[in-house]
Amino acid sequence: MAIGAHPDDIELGCGGTVLKLAAMGRKGVIVDMTDASMGTRGTPEIRAREAKAAAKLMGVSRVNLGLPDGRLADGWDAQKLVIDAIRAWRPKVVITHHASEEHPDHEVTARIVKQAAYKAGLAKLDCAGQAYRPGRVFHFIGMEAHTPSFCVDISEHWEAKLKAIMCYKSQFHNPDARAFKGKTDLASPAFLDFLTVRNRYWGTRIKRRYAEAFTCAELPEVGDITALGAGRFA
Numbered sequence: 001m002a003i004g005a006h007p008d009d010i011e012l013g014c015g016g017t018v019l020k021l022a023a024m025g026r027k028g029v030i031v032d033m034t035d036a037s038m039g040t041r042g043t044p045e046i047r048a049r050e051a052k053a054a055a056k057l058m059g060v061s062r063v064n065l066g067l068p069d070g071r072l073a074d075g076w077d078a079q080k081l082v083i084d085a086i087r088a089w090r091p092k093v094v095i096t097h098h099a100s101e102e103h104p105d106h107e108v109t110a111r112i113v114k115q116a117a118y119k120a121g122l123a124k125l126d127c128a129g130q131a132y133r134p135g136r137v138f139h140f141i142g143m144e145a146h147t148p149s150f151c152v153d154i155s156e157h158w159e160a161k162l163k164a165i166m167c168y169k170s171q172f173h174n175p176d177a178r179a180f181k182g183k184t185d186l187a188s189p190a191f192l193d194f195l196t197v198r199n200r201y202w203g204t205r206i207k208r209r210y211a212e213a214f215t216c217a218e219l220p221e222v223g224d225i226t227a228l229g230a231g232r233f234a
């Protein structure tokens with residue numbers, strides 16, 4: 001389960017990892033907290049269509065919790081919606097934003113998810129469904145300088161990640177979609193350059209072409225150390 005504040009956050013932050021897991025036959029779901037109604041470009045309806053197309057391309061399910069964009073707050077109402085989703089889908093791991101990011105909705109999402117992932121496992125909680133706690137919560141690293149706990153090689157899924165991102169015609173630079181007005185950082189042609197550089201940079205850290213980086217609060221356990229990456233250029 002990958003939980004993002006806005007439809008497109010998961011594609012940008014950990015789309016390659018989601019694609020990789022789907023290619024391995026794992027069942028996945030993207031949970032969007034808000035409908036992105038505060039977005040400068042496009043409308044919630046357009047964004048919902050784009051999000052659906054991106055999820056289809058990535059081979060995962062998708063749900064939207066309908067929380068207020070730009071006014072997202074950590075409280076029981078929001079936590080309960082995430083708890084309901086966790087209990088319904090029973091994910092082995094949850095991926096979400098890092099708790100320290102530029103966009104306030106991203107930070108709040110990380111806090112809500114932390115609370116919900118833990119509380120979903122409390123048997124006496126006043127919530128529907130059977131108690132269930134995901135094994136891990138991982139945080140993808142965006143533009144900020146955090147030290148990752150591990151990186152995932154997404155070289156084989158980079159093109160598909162870009163395709164999923166480009167499903168959001170209203171959000172990103174696209175010469176064929178001039179109908180969308182409004183100047184934003186995301187819509188600048190420079191943004192996709194930055195995204196490429198970021199994923200290439202994490203790739204260099206593990207000697208792969210492209211990678212995504214994650215943190216986790218707990219130390220990840222390794223069962224078989226020979227299964228760790230070779231640490232050599234392919």
Ligand SMILES: [Zn+2]
Binds near residue numbers: 006009103106
């Ligand atoms: Zn966002």
